[in-house]
Amino acid sequence: DAKTTQPTSMDCAEGRAANLPCNHSTISGNEYVYWYRQIHSQGPQYIIHGLKNNETNEMASLIITEDRKSSTLILPHATLRDTAVYYCIVHRPQGGSEKLVFGKGTKLTVNP
Amino acid sequence: DGGITQSPKYLFRKEGQNVTLSCEQNLNHDAMYWYRQDPGQGLRLIYYSQIVNDFQKGDIAEGYSVSREKKESFPLTVTSAQKNPTAFYLCASSIRGTQETQYFGPGTRLLVL
Numbered sequence: 001d002a003k004t005t006q007p008t009s010m011d012c013a014e015g016r017a018a019n020l021p022c023n024h025s026t027i028s029g030n031e032y033v034y035w036y037r038q039i040h041s042q043g044p045q046y047i048i049h050g051l052k053n054n055e056t057n058e059m060a061s062l063i064i065t066e067d068r069k070s071s072t073l074i075l076p077h078a079t080l081r082d083t084a085v086y087y088c089i090v091h092r093p094q095g096g097s098e099k100l101v102f103g104k105g106t107k108l109t110v111n112p
Numbered sequence: 113d114g115g116i117t118q119s120p121k122y123l124f125r126k127e128g129q130n131v132t133l134s135c136e137q138n139l140n141h142d143a144m145y146w147y148r149q150d151p152g153q154g155l156r157l158i159y160y161s162q163i164v165n166d167f168q169k170g171d172i173a174e175g176y177s178v179s180r181e182k183k184e185s186f187p188l189t190v191t192s193a194q195k196n197p198t199a200f201y202l203c204a205s206s207i208r209g210t211q212e213t214q215y216f217g218p219g220t221r222l223l224v225l
Contacts, residue, residue, distance in 0.1 A: 034213070043118075043202050043216035044155070087154075093212040099145070099157035099170060100204075100214055 004088045009107040012082075018075040020106050022088030025069040031092045033064060034100070035073045037084040037108075044087065044102070047073065078110045115139065116217035118203050123222045125190065125197060133188045133220045135203035141215075142208045144186035148172060149200040149219075158201075161186055162208060190222060198224050 005023040012018040024033065034049040048055055048062045050071075055062045061074040075082055087105040116137045125131045135144065143162050147155040157170030161180040175194025180186055186205075190197045200221050204214040 041200075041219070041221075043116075043204075043219045046213050046215060049213060099147070099160070100155070102154035104152075104154065 004090055004103055006086075006088050006103065006106045008104065009109070011109050011111060012075075012078045014080060014110055014112050015077055018078040018082065018108060018110070020073040020075075020086050020088075020108065021070065022073070023070045024088070024090045027068050027090050028092070031090045033062065033068075033071050034089040034091055035060070035062065036087045036089065036100075036102070037082075038087070038105070039081075039084045047086075078108075080110050080112065082108065083110045084108060116203060116205055116215060118201075118217035118220050120220060121218070123220055125222060125224050127224070128192045130189055130191050131222065133190070133201055133203075133222070135186045135188065135217060136184055137186075137203075137205045137215075137217075138184060139205055139215065140183070141205035142183070143206045143212070144180070145204040145206075145214065146170075146176075146178065146186070146188045147202040147204065149202060155202060158188065197222055 032049050032051050035047040036044040038044045048060050050062045064071045085105040085107050087102050119134045145160045146158040149155050156172050158176050159178045161167035164183050167178050167180050177189045200219050202219045203217040206212040206214045
């Protein structure tokens, strides 16, 4: 799997949009971009994933650049409960036989 | 509600003792995984299973064993051969297919006494 680069930490004011960047310049054509988050002492929670088109669900939006070398996860109205470590993962599904490679992620702190 | 359950939430192991961590899912997923997470670190794959009665070693399988007798269940045994078992253990499952999102359980924290 290709490697990703994320900022170590970010802060966001409650109620504002949180924009979390991820660089994946070596991504290959059949690799998806996945985002997970992990609240302290809990299991990782799936947020969203995409291949090349922008995606939106009830939790977040994922914006992937046209060259697919970077992406941004957007939490439109951050709340205190969104404080977590956010992981950007590039992954090629292979029939259930491979691991997700979690890096250090971005520690997002939402402030009141 | 569909989901993945892990028990117990905390587990204590004495030196030389084997302990088994439970993982159950009712999502009808074929594939299941066990990861280990150490403080401030990412997740490392211990074992995975694509189908009942079949499983494969991950990156750090030494000192661990698993079984997959039922689709819903994938227990992990931490044996006495695992010399540094203190960690946060996470179970996940996914559908086998083109977009295999993995869904995680709440985790079990294992501590050695």
